[in-house]
Amino acid sequence: MVQISGLYAIIDPSRCSNASGSGLETIARAVLRGGASVIQLRDKSSSGRQRFSRAQLLRSICRDFEASFIVNDRLDIALAVGADGVHLGPEDLPVRSARAAVPDDFVIGASAGTPEVANRLENQGADYLGVGAIYEARPSKGDASPPRGPEALGAVVDAVDIPVIGIGGINAENAPQVIAHGACGVAVIRSLLGADDPERAARQLVDAIR
């Protein structure tokens, strides 16, 4: 089974033009050089064909770095490119149905806000859980609800046996708090994609997690 822990970098192609104008591949390689252990492709607006092409590209780059590769939402694209897994949100395919359609070693991640949801998703076959937003609402998810804080993550960690990662407003300053509450890793978008130097930003996050 692929390990989901450490720095989990979420790459959204629509947000991949940082100050130095880097594209998808440049940013992916930079965060992997900086020590990210997982890349997730989150692509909400492109056609299936475009997502497939981007997923193929990231799949190949992650192999170069022996990093795990996860596709958000689209299980079919994850399977078609040989990704390590899929991440399913509450509006995506149900975890139980996805589990029944994939090989045992294919990773299914899911999003949980509370111990009750976390328990249910674990029972349905989720391999890891993302809990958020920890520090701030996620503009990337149109999420207007208030941040849950690292304590909410701690409650989920206590409730399940599968790995839990934190997401939402996490940076090198607050990442140690998330880990201290039991997370095995942190998922990050803004602190990486918005950084002038994504490699350096990734390295600082990896150092902060250790």
Next chain:
Amino acid sequence: MVQISGLYAIIDPSRCSNASGSGLETIARAVLRGGASVIQLRDKSSSGRQRFSRAQLLRSICRDFEASFIVNDRLDIALAVGADGVHLGPEDLPVRSARAAVPDDFVIGASAGTPEVANRLENQGADYLGVGAIYEARPSKGDASPPRGPEALGAVVDAVDIPVIGIGGINAENAPQVIAHGACGVAVIRSLLGADDPERAARQLVDAIR
């Protein structure tokens, strides 16, 4: 292998309020009573979870009528609900990649406008082809190009060994022309979803195809 022929009814939930206000299930049952042999769910705007629920519903209804059930675009949803197959357009997952990810008896349909494209898709593993628009541009596909006419379908039929169905502006009056050019069936949206009596409209189409 499931048979793709006869009346192939495309059900788009966003177009399922006809004059009598029928919903998805009512219309599906009506066109199946009328003799449709295939139902395709085409759902371009809903969340993955909603598409999954609708696909589950249609999967179950099609079983009652021993009709085939195809999901447009989303291979993962097709697999998760146990559909008979998926239909992939040019903006969807490539046929070759989909073929590699599914069981041999899972049907993959694809859209071809010319013999060249048709040959390529057959070689990539497509089980049947849809050719269109035969009679009019498809507002459902944002398709502004002129209709190809039944002769274009005939050229595709001559070029491949897999079944070919026509689509685009087909009704009970012109369906016999499409069949006469070698189609094994006709795919229909408007003539069914827009009909006051979808069951009767389906029956007229089935009679016209025979």
